[in-house]
Amino acid sequence: MDKQKLYAIIEENAPMLTGLSDKIWEYAELSMLEYKSVAAYVQILKEEGFEVVENLCNVPTAFSGTFGSGKPVIGILGEYDALSGLSQQAGVAEKMPLTEGGCGQGCGHHLLGAGALGAAIAIKEAIEAGALKGTVIFFGCPGEEGCAGKTFMAREGIFKELDAAITWHPGDTNEIMYGSNAACMQFEFAFTGLAAHAAGDPFNGRSALDAAELMNVGVQFLREHMPEKSSIHYSFSDAGGISPNVVQPTAKLIYMVRSDTVQHAKALLARVQNVAKGAALMTDTSVTWRQIDGTASTVSNQAIEIVLHANMAAAPLPEYTEDEIIYAKQLRATYDTSKLPGTRTYDDVKVKKFILEATEGGSKPINNFVVPHTPCNPFSPGSTDVGDVSWLTPTAQFTAVTWPSGSPGHSWQNVSCGKTPIAHKGMLYAAKVLAGAAADLMENAALLQEAREEFEVAAAEGYDCPISADLIPLPQ
Numbered sequence: 001m002d003k004q005k006l007y008a009i010i011e012e013n014a015p016m017l018t019g020l021s022d023k024i025w026e027y028a029e030l031s032m033l034e035y036k037s038v039a040a041y042v043q044i045l046k047e048e049g050f051e052v053v054e055n056l057c058n059v060p061t062a063f064s065g066t067f068g069s070g071k072p073v074i075g076i077l078g079e080y081d082a083l084s085g086l087s088q089q090a091g092v093a094e095k096m097p098l099t100e101g102g103c104g105q106g107c108g109h110h111l112l113g114a115g116a117l118g119a120a121i122a123i124k125e126a127i128e129a130g131a132l133k134g135t136v137i138f139f140g141c142p143g144e145e146g147c148a149g150k151t152f153m154a155r156e157g158i159f160k161e162l163d164a165a166i167t168w169h170p171g172d173t174n175e176i177m178y179g180s181n182a183a184c185m186q187f188e189f190a191f192t193g194l195a196a197h198a199a200g201d202p203f204n205g206r207s208a209l210d211a212a213e214l215m216n217v218g219v220q221f222l223r224e225h226m227p228e229k230s231s232i233h234y235s236f237s238d239a240g241g242i243s244p245n246v247v248q249p250t251a252k253l254i255y256m257v258r259s260d261t262v263q264h265a266k267a268l269l270a271r272v273q274n275v276a277k278g279a280a281l282m283t284d285t286s287v288t289w290r291q292i293d294g295t296a297s298t299v300s301n302q303a304i305e306i307v308l309h310a311n312m313a314a315a316p317l318p319e320y321t322e323d324e325i326i327y328a329k330q331l332r333a334t335y336d337t338s339k340l341p342g343t344r345t346y347d348d349v350k351v352k353k354f355i356l357e358a359t360e361g362g363s364k365p366i367n368n369f370v371v372p373h374t375p376c377n378p379f380s381p382g383s384t385d386v387g388d389v390s391w392l393t394p395t396a397q398f399t400a401v402t403w404p405s406g407s408p409g410h411s412w413q414n415v416s417c418g419k420t421p422i423a424h425k426g427m428l429y430a431a432k433v434l435a436g437a438a439a440d441l442m443e444n445a446a447l448l449q450e451a452r453e454e455f456e457v458a459a460a461e462g463y464d465c466p467i468s469a470d471l472i473p474l475p476q
Contacts, residue, residue: 014428
């Protein structure tokens with residue numbers, strides 16, 4: 001397959017793709033509420049001749065678009081949900097919310113989905129022209145931030161039909177996402193007590209807030225005894241009320257329990273649940289809990305990572321205007337760049353040296369290079385629902401530059417940059433990389449076989465779904 005033809009298709013569709021990403025940026029819909037975003041995608045997919053399935057796996061804002069027939073079947077994953085509290089005007093280097101307390105695309109999922117769609121359209125046109133044989137499926141995956149939409153889709157086995165799955169993520173470097181991520185279980189704990197006058201008859205009250213605070217204290221003591229590669233985070237979603245003169249009858253906590261595998265995360269969660277029971281017993285209150293979501297650890301696939309990296313090196317990197325560089329410098333001035341160069345830890349000495357030189361000691365405002373390929377299997381303490389896909393089919397992903405170097409994750413700075421030419425250029429670059437990699441996988445049966453053999457070994461223990469069979473995805 002002539003990659004230049006794929007690139008040309010993406011460039012021809014650039015106005016539509018950037019327009020779509022800008023539209024999703026403006027919608028800024030939270031997890032499982034992305035109805036406008038889904039409608040925009042579905043309309044384009046139908047116009048492009050894809051066979052569309054909505055309400056995929058009984059997830060209202062999940063969908064797929066399929067084109068072609070037969071093997072191989074390549075899946076390209078897209079996302080589109082936003083984050084709360086990150087409303088921000090575009091293209092300005094100061095915090096200026098569009099709507100106070102509103103939502104914003106702080107993780108760049110408006111770019112992720114549009115770039116993935118661009119790749120799917122390029123492969124579709126190649127199949128249509130007879131240059132490629134097989135099937136391409138674009139998956140619209142909702143709720144990565146707040147509900148782990150891909151986990152609900154993986155629970156139904158939808159990704160098993162694929163020969164491979166590929167995706168990308170906006171970021172500040174062009175590089176392969178190596179290794180494994182932590183599995184995660186997210187639960188809400190609800191304590192119920194008995195209200196009473198805090199001064200007049202506190203002896204008749206049973207404080208749910210006391211129970212919640214005791215649970216937190218208990219979990220702090222638990223931390224010393226957690227397995228390696230585990231972590232626990234929590235927040236109050238209900239502290240019972242604002243009056244200190246009332247024994248609070250209700251309190252709710254949201255806990256995220258992470259570990260290196262689903263099995264270990266479940267075991268740690270059971271200990272957290274025992275702490276909750278103890279807190280309720282100590283305060284004569286009651287406690288219930290419900291699962292919100294869960295994600296599995298990630299099974300890396302170096303065979304596909306190598307294919308992605310080769311296409312990262314082959315696709316033309318974005319070039320930036322002086323105005324864009326000035327804006328990047330202005331945006332960088334709003335956050336701490338002391339952790340630069342690079343936003344990740346590199347163990348390879350050669351890569352460390354390359355990063356130091358390529359970033360000019362961390363002073364470069366936009367990273368315009370591809371990080372060298374270093375096959376390895378590091379562990380990241382973060383979590384992603386791409387991990388659930390990776391247990392069902394060979395899967396790999398990469399990051400592409402869509403904002404200035406060192407830009408904080410989930411930040412207003414990312415939202416500000418998300419509608420600029422810097423973001424658009426990175427999105428189109430990612431689309432070309434995905435399209436090139438998909439073409440390579442469709443044309444080279446040996447590559448797919450290598451990826452499959454690696455997958456069969458790495459995922460031999462089988463997929464341990466981190467959510468229950470009856471859990472329903474809900475907006476949070």
